Structures are given as C-alpha cells and as structure tokens.
Amino acid sequence: MKSEIVLGVLVRLFTTVAAVRCYLDLCRGSRPHSDDSVSPGYLEVGLVPTMGALHAGHLSLIRRARQDNKIVVVTIFVNPLQFGPNEDYQRYPRTLERDRALCEQAGVDALFAPSVSELGVDRPHPIQVMPPASMISGLCGAFRPGHFDGVATIVTKLLNLIQPDRAYFGRKDAQQLAIIQRLVTDLNLPVEVVPCAIVREPSGLALSSRNQYLSVEERQQATALHQGLSQAEKAFRSGERLSANLIQAVKTELEKVPAMKTEYVELVHPITLAPLEVIEDAGLLAVAARISSTRLIDNGLLRTRKPILAIDGPAGAGKSTVARRVAEKLNLFYLDTGAMYRALTWLVLESGVAVDDEPAIAELVSQCHIEFQDHESNQGSKHIFINDRDVTQEIRDVDVTANVSAISAHAIVRKVLVKQQQRYGSRGGIVIEGRDIGTCVFPDAELKIFLTASVQERARRRQQDLKNQGKAEVSLDELEQSIFERDRKDSTRVISPLRKADDAIELQTDHLSIDDVVRAIVRLYQEKTDRASL
Ligand code: AMP
Numbered sequence: 119m120k121s122e123i124v125l126g127v128l129v130r131l132f133t134t135v136a137a138v139r140c141y142l143d144l145c146r147g148s149r150p151h152s153d154d155s156v157s158p159g160y161l162e163v164g165l166v167p168t169m170g171a172l173h174a175g176h177l178s179l180i181r182r183a184r185q186d187n188k189i190v191v192v193t194i195f196v197n198p199l200q201f202g203p204n205e206d207y208q209r210y211p212r213t214l215e216r217d218r219a220l221c222e223q224a225g226v227d228a229l230f231a232p233s234v235s236e237l238g239v240d241r242p243h244p245i246q247v248m249p250p251a252s253m254i255s256g257l258c259g260a261f262r263p264g265h266f267d268g269v270a271t272i273v274t275k276l277l278n279l280i281q282p283d284r285a286y287f288g289r290k291d292a293q294q295l296a297i298i299q300r301l302v303t304d305l306n307l308p309v310e311v312v313p314c315a316i317v318r319e320p321s322g323l324a325l326s327s328r329n330q331y332l333s334v335e336e337r338q339q340a341t342a343l344h345q346g347l348s349q350a351e352k353a354f355r356s357g358e359r360l361s362a363n364l365i366q367a368v369k370t371e372l373e374k375v376p377a378m379k380t381e382y383v384e385l386v387h388p389i390t391l392a393p394l395e396v397i398e399d400a401g402l403l404a405v406a407a408r409i410s411s412t413r414l415i416d417n418g419l420l421r422t423r424k425p426i427l428a429i430d431g432p433a434g435a436g437k438s439t440v441a442r443r444v445a446e447k448l449n450l451f452y453l454d455t456g457a458m459y460r461a462l463t464w465l466v467l468e469s470g471v472a473v474d475d476e477p478a479i480a481e482l483v484s485q486c487h488i489e490f491q492d493h494e495s496n497q498g499s500k501h502i503f504i505n506d507r508d509v510t511q512e513i514r515d516v517d518v519t520a521n522v523s524a525i526s527a528h529a530i531v532r533k534v535l536v537k538q539q540q541r542y543g544s545r546g547g548i549v550i551e552g553r554d555i556g557t558c559v560f561p562d563a564e565l566k567i568f569l570t571a572s573v574q575e576r577a578r579r580r581q582q583d584l585k586n587q588g589k590a591e592v593s594l595d596e597l598e599q600s601i602f603e604r605d606r607k608d609s610t611r612v613i614s615p616l617r618k619a620d621d622a623i624e625l626q627t628d629h630l631s632i633d634d635v636v637r638a639i640v641r642l643y644q645e646k647t648d649r650a651s652l
Contacts, residue, residue, distance in 0.1 A: 129222045131229045135237075135279060138191070138230045142280065145189055145227075161188035162612065165282035165309075167273060170194035170231070171211035171327035172220045175317040179286040180224045182314055185557075185617065191280050192221055194231040199239050199246075199268030206411075211330055230280070237275060247271045247305075249297045253391045257293045257404050258415065261381050269294055270301050277307055284310045288317075290324050292402050292417045296391050315562075316416075318344065324416045331412040339375045340414055343405055346371035346383075347418040350403055354420045359397045361385040364420070368405055381406040381413070388419060397422060399544070423546030424450075425564035425647055427639075428555040432616060433604050434576035435569045436632065437551040443636045445549040448643060451490070453542055453550040454502070458488055458535050460513035461504040463525045467517055473524050480530040488538050529613055554614035556622050565646045566622035567639055573601050575628045 132138040145161050164187030166179045176192075183190045194217055201207035214231060221229050234240050247270040253259070254266045277285060287295045299311050317325050322344030323337065332340060346368035353367050368383045385394045388402040397420055404417035427450065429441050438456065445452035462483055471478045490500040493510075501510040512518065525531055536559050542548060543560050552559070556566035571579070577597035584592060608616040618624060623642060627635050 129218060129226045129229050131218060131231065133230075133232055133236065135232065138228065138279065141228055142189075142191075162284070163187055163189045163191060163280065163282040165276065165280045165285045166190065166192045167276050167285065167287075168192060168194055169196045169210065169327065170217050171213050171330065172217045173317075173325045173327065173329075175288055175290060175325040177220065177224055178317050179288060179314045180221070180226060182312065183284065183286050184225050186284055186312070187282075189227045190225070191228045191230060191282065192226050193276055193280070194229065195237065195272065195276075197239065197268055197272045198234055199271055200262075200265050201268070202262055202264065205262070206328075206331075209331075211327055237272070239272065239275075244271070247274045247301065249300065253293070253297050253300065256386060256391060256393060257382060257384055258406060259293065261406065266294070266297055270297060273298055274301065274305070274307075277302075277309055282309055284312050286312045286314055288314050289417070289419070290316045290326070291415070292388065292404055292419075293391060296389060296402075299389070322348070324414075326414065328412055328414065332409065336377070336409045336412070339377050339409055342371050342375045342378055343407060343414060343416040346405065347403060347416060351418055351420060354397070359422075361393075361395050361397070361401070364397075364401075364403055368403065372405070372407060375409075377409050379408045381408065399423065421546075423544065425643070426543050426546055426560050426562075427549045427565045427567070427643055428560050428563035428619075428622075429549065429551035429567045429569055429639075430553060430556050430616070430619070430622065431551075431567075431569035432571075432576070432601075433608065434580055434601055435571050435627065436579070436635065437569050439632060440569060440635050440639065441549045441551040443632065444639050444643070447636060447640050448549070451500075451542075451548045453490075453539060453548045454500075455535070455539060455550060455552050455555075457502050457513060458538065459526045459531070460518050460522055461488055461502050461509050462486065462531055462535065463518050463522045464509050464512050464515070465504050466525055467521060473521055476528050476530060479525070479528055483531055483534045486534070488535075490542075532613060553608055553616045556619035557617050558614045561619070565643055566619050567642070568618040568622040568624045569627060569635070570624060571627045573598050573605070576601050 130141060132141060142163065146163070164183030166176070166183050168176050180190060180192060194214065196207065196210050196212065198207055218229060238244065246267050249266050249270050259266055287298055289295060295313055301307070302309055302311050319325060321341045323329065323341050324344065329337065349371055350364045350367040353364060358364060364385055365383045369380065372378050372380050383405045385397070385401045385403050386392060387394055388400050394401050400419065400421045400423070402417055402419055404415070406413065406415045408414070427444065429437050431437055442452050465486055466473065466479055466482060469482055471482060486505055489503045491503060493499050493501045501508050502513065503509065539550065539559055543550070550560070556563055577594050580597050580601070581592065581594060605616070625635060625638060
C-alpha cells in the first residue's frame with residue numbers, strides 16, 4: 119500500500135538522510151511538462167538552508183519559499199567545515215525546539231537537522247567544492263580561510279540531497295550568494311537560486327543569529343555599520359561613483375565608534391566579486407567589523423540602472439494598454455513580453471519543429487537571441503528581431519497566433535524568455551507587464567503595480583472590445599464564466615502563478631478610465647523616483 123503524506127499540518131522533523139529522502143520521494147510526483155495546467159502529483163520543493171537560531175531574516179526566506187512552492191524544506195546545520203579553528207563553532211546558538219516551533223508557525227513542511235556525522239562532513243579527506251580563487255580572495259574570504267570551501271561543499275550536498283526546484287539565500291551574505299550562484303551555474307545544478315532582501319531591525323542593524331552575543335550597548339554601537347552604508351548610498355545617489363570615496367563614507371561612520379574594529383570595507387562587482395575602482399552599472403559595498411569578539415557583516419547594493427516599472431494583474435485588466443501608454447508618457451521602454459513569446463513561436467514554426475516536441479524546442483530556444491531595435495524610418499516604434507532577423511510583421515501571422523499559447527506553455531520557453539527579459543531589465547528604464555513580473559521576473563523592481571478589476575467589469579470591457587472589432591456577441595454570463603475560469607487557472611499554475619507581490623500597489627480600476635489609470639501610475643512612478651532621487 120502506498121503511504122499518504124499529509125502536508126501543511128505539523129512540521130516534520132528529520133535528522134537522517136534516509137528519512138528526508140523517503141519523505142521527499144513520497145511527496146514528489148512527476149515533473150511538469152508545461153506551466154499550462156497543474157500536473158497532479160507534482161509538487162515543487164523550496165529549500166531554505168540555515169544554521170538555525172532562526173530570526174525574522176530567516177523567516178522572510180521561508181515566507182518567500184512558502185509563496186513559491188508546494189513543499190518547503192528548511193535545513194538546520196551548524197556546518198563545522200565553514201568555521202575556522204578560532205571561530206565560534208562551539209558557541210554558535212543551537213535552539214532546535216524554538217526553531218521547530220517557528221517553522222511550524224511559518225508553515226514549513228519539513229525540517230532537516232542532521233548531525234555532523236549523518237552528513238558525513240567529519241570523514242577524513244572528503245571531496246570538497248572549491249569556489250574560484252578570485253571569488254574568495256577578498257571580503258570575508260580574506261579573513262576566513264577555508265570558509266567558502268566549507269559553504270560551497272555543504273550547499274552542494276544539501277542541493278543534491280533535497281533536489282529542490284528553488285533555493286533561497288539572503289543578500290545579507292552577499293559573497294556567499296554570489297559564490298552559490300556561480301556554483302549552480304558552473305556545476306549545472308538544476309535549481310533556481312532566489313536572492314532575498316536583507317531584513318533589518320528598526321535601528322538599521324541587519325538581523326543575524328550572532329546579534330545574540332551583543333550587549334544592549336554593543337547592539338547600539340553595531341548600527342554604525344548600516345549608518346556607514348547609508349551615508350555611502352546617499353553619496354552614490356548624489357552622483358559619487360568612485361570606490362575610494364564611497365568606502366571612505368562608510369569608514370567615517372565606523373570610526374565614530376571606538377569599540378568597532380573594522381576588518382574590511384570593500385567595493386566589488388556583485389556577481390564576479392572583482393574589486394571596483396568606480397561603479398559603472400552596479401557595485402556591492404560590503405563591510406565586516408568586530409565588536410568585542412562578535413563579528414558582524416553588512417552590505418548594500420549600489421545600482422546605476424534606471425527604475426523598472428512592473429505591472430501585474432489578472433487577464434483582461436488592461437495591463438498592456440496601460441503599460442504602453444505609461445511607457446510613452448514617462449519615456450521608458452515598453453518591453454513587450456507578448457511579442458517575445460510570439461517571436462519564439464515564429465522561430466519554432468519556421469524551423470519545422472513540432473509544437474509539442476519540448477526537447478527540440480528547448481534545443482532551439484535556448485540558443486536564440488531576441489532584440490528590440492528602433493525602426494530606421496519610424497523612430498520610437500520598436501522592431502523585434504530574433505537571431506538577427508526582423509520578425510515584427512511575421513509575429514502577427516495567423517499561424518503564430520494559433521500556436522503561441524501552446525508554445526508559451528512549455529516550461530523551457532518561459533525560462534528562456536525570463537532570462538532574456540532580465541537581461542533587458544538589467545539596463546532599467548523599462549515598463550513590463552504580465553502575471554509574475556513583480557513576483558518572479560523582477561522581484562526588485564522599483565515600482566510594482568497590481569492592476570485589477572472585478573470579473574463583471576472585465577467581462578463588460580471584453581464584450582465592448584468584441585463589439586468594436588465587429589465580432590459576434592457573447593453574453594456577459596459566458597464572458598464572466600470564462601474570466602473566472604482563467605483567473606482560477608492563472609492563480610493555481612504550477613509555474614509562476616498570478617499573485618500580488620507583497621510590495622505591489624493595487625489599483626482597482628472598475629470605476630477608472632484608462633486615462634485615470636495611466637495618470638495614477640505616472641504619479642506613483644514620479645513620487646517613487648523623486649523620493650529615491652534616482
Ligand atoms: P545562516 O543561518 O546565518 O546561515 O543564514 C541562513 C540564510 O538566511 C542565509 O541565506 C542568510 O543570508 C539568510 N539571512 C540571515 N540573516 C538575514 C537577514 N538579516 N536578512 C535576510 N537574510 C538573512
């Protein structure tokens with residue numbers, strides 16, 4: 119008889135590899151073939167690796183994992199491989215019962231807390247994963263020899279063991295995050311690394327399990343790290359780009375606290391971690407310091423990119439019309455994701471590959487390149503190119519229209535397009551709309567709008583559109599039913615369901631004209647950019 123796994127009731131605690139593997143084997147069904155429907159039995163797994171002594175920083179990772187996945191696994195392992203001989207391995211807080219209760223409240227499905235011997239890290243001469251020297255020679259790597267070898271090794275083991283679809287890491291440990299992203303790329307690990315924002319106390323102090331070591335006075339002194347980074351960020355916003363000056367802004371604040379012993383203040387590229395003299399597009403300003411024997415780290419990401427405006431919402435809420443108009447008004451680039459899906463569909467059809475042959479489609483689309491370019495004779499109107507061929511006209515063909523939804527439903531097509539959208543987004547200055555732009559594609563967009571309208575209103579608008587196009591009349595009841603069904607499908611999709619981002623501003627448009635909506639978004643954008651003086 120097959121065992122039944124009950125999810126979401128009590129957190130299951132496992133301490134052995136055998137048990138957690140068995141649990142996940144029972145939970146998992148087959149992988150989804152497409153994002154078009156919920157494949158029964160397939161459950162996406164999100165992993166949050168931690169060393170325990172959980173705080174609100176960890177819980178923010180767990181919350182994000184809970185939103186994105188059907189199963190959330192948290193691991194708690196104080197990894198001896200990443201502690202130096204004179205570091206706080208013995209002293210590190212171990213609070214399993216409390217952690218378990220927090221995980222339960224947060225809706226975690228399974229907690230994996232193995233012993234050192236269970237994970238086999240105490241064996242002599244184990245195989246280790248070594249990050250590239252260029253990524254560990256600076257920042258914490260210079261002060262903690264062997265630390266990132268230990269991190270990379272244990273994270274590789276956990277990813278192999280749990281085989282999650284997504285793994286969540288905090289930006290608090292920015293060097294760790296960059297190394298793990300590189301690890302996943304270089305070793306072709308089939309997991310999406312999801313970076314999560316730093317969670318701070320109201321004082322600005324970044325949450326850390328090690329904050330427990332600080333006295334009340336030291337906690338106050340420790341806020342100098344964030345104050346230093348904030349001063350540097352202010353200077354950056356006023357146009358300062360030179361590494362030496364930005365670093366000095368941090369040091370000036372740290373020097374005000376005699377008890378603070380600075381280890382380093384460095385400016386590096388956030389992905390390669392190479393030291394920067396000057397910020398071109400982005401810089402990671404990172405700091406480590408000690409107060410008594412407590413080592414604290416913090417960082418800030420400084421980006422020159424122009425803002426990204428992400429508009430999500432249910433089908434029929436007017437996203438694409440509004441996004442185009444807003445882009446025009448604000449002189450931003452409307453990144454037409456619909457056209458991108460059509461271009462890929464055109465490529466598949468043109469190549470003679472069967473619409474349902476996903477591996478062949480993967481072969482084709484993973485090598486393709488999409489560009490938008492100004493049209494020579496008509497500045498301002500963008501043409502779309504795929505593999506250097508202008509397909510602006512072709513993507514409107516009936517064949518493309520008939521097949522675009524089947525092709526877009528393949529998980530690989532979405533994956534490729536999200537990558538290409540993110541590549542465009544890295545330059546900023548775009549408006550982009552969809553179902554999951556603010557939640558998945560650009561979770562760090564400067565302004566997120568959730569554009570919505572009631573089912574009845576969307577049905578009325580659709581009926582009017584059909585009428586304007588001279589099409590046969592469909593009853594409001596029928597339209598409402600199909601919109602309701604589409605909402606249900608979109609919000610229960612396995613991959614990237616429709617969901618309002620936590621930090622999105624909801625615009626209910628039932629009683630607003632398109633002009634009203636455009637005006638409201640333009641105003642929000644201007645307020646936001648004024649405030650950030652971007
Ligand atoms: P640790 O238990 O310190 O190994 O941290 C486990 C995960 O939580 C890592 O990905 C950390 O980057 C993340 N994390 C720790 N503190 C914070 C914080 N204050 N904000 C966001 N993420 C954090």
